[in-house]
């Protein structure tokens with residue numbers, strides 16, 4: 244599966260958010276640093292109205308949404324890259340995630356201690372980003388030591404890598420993340436991947452506000468949005484406390500509460516959606532009488548590999564994909580009608596699966 248790590252300084256609301264997301268009480272929210280020691284992994288259902296619209300038509304026995312993983316990562320403090328707090332463990336955990344949700348405290352509350360004494364989202368963001376930057380510089384220097392020797396002895400490939408590493412190091416030494424430069428890196432992409440650099444992962448900022456902040460952006464949120472715009476990173480504004488309360492409620496109470504808050508949906512939905520976008524994921528559906536189900540793939544995945552998500556046998560024995568567009572099914576009202584109108588297309592192994600495709604795979608056993 245694909246996963247998104249929740250990071251941020253201690254006491255910014257990570258566990259509260261994580262609990263709301265997973266609707267469990269596994270991660271213990273507590274008002275002191277280092278509460279969340281082991282990374283907690285939560286499997287979160289991706290809300291997608293299309294799934295239920297398809298089910299209304301197909302009337303299956305079972306409806307199965309797709310999921311995305313969130314990992315609650317232990318609190319980072321200044322100096323983590325040098326092993327402060329649970330620094331090294333924390334950073335190792337980030338290495339294993341595909342994207343980062345960076346929770347930033349944008350609420351004032353005297354009862355909630357701030358590790359640096361005051362609320363200041365830009366300073367907080369910089370603190371975390373710098374730790375990741377330091378760790379990446381360390382990885383690059385280690386690698387440089389190795390390749391440098393090879394380069395000196397005339398190895399052409401090694402010389403090229405040294406060049407790439409130097410370029411990456413320059414970016415990091417300016418205090419910048421690698422991610423915004425990824426597209427331009429060509430050869431560098433491979434190096435970045437091999438080193439699994441922390442700052443090469445896509446980031447979204449989660450501005451954690453108090454209830455008033457939900458109605459109108461406070462100063463903190465404005466600052467975060469301004470910074471994020473420069474970095475071309477998405478921002479999701481939530482109130483983790485409200486989300487935690489919402490997550491406890493039954494459907495009707497929840498709708499009532501949302502109305503009171505003037506919200507159309509829980510903020511978590513936006514977090515999940517942005518996570519999806521950040522990872523460049525799309526959804527396709529399978530729709531049979533037994534089960535209507537949503538599946539997650541990376542954009543650009545070809546039909547056989549998409550089939551492989553369901554079962555490796557289907558990928559191995561792939562013959563073709565019978566593809567109906569979601570909009571067509573909804574408009575025509577049944578699979579049969581789509582078929583009769585020639586809206587069900589037969590696609591081969593080079594077909595790139597599109598978001599919203601409803602697919603029936605033909606395969607040899």
Ligand code: GDP
Pocket residue numbers: 251252253254255256257258259260271272273274275276278279318350351352355451452453482483484485
């Ligand atoms: P973590 O260390 O980042 O995981 O932070 P926690 O989720 O444990 O939250 C730390 C403290 O801040 C807890 O006492 C939470 O109840 C409180 N908290 C979290 N989110 C909010 C919020 O949106 N508003 C307020 N006032 N307090 C919050």
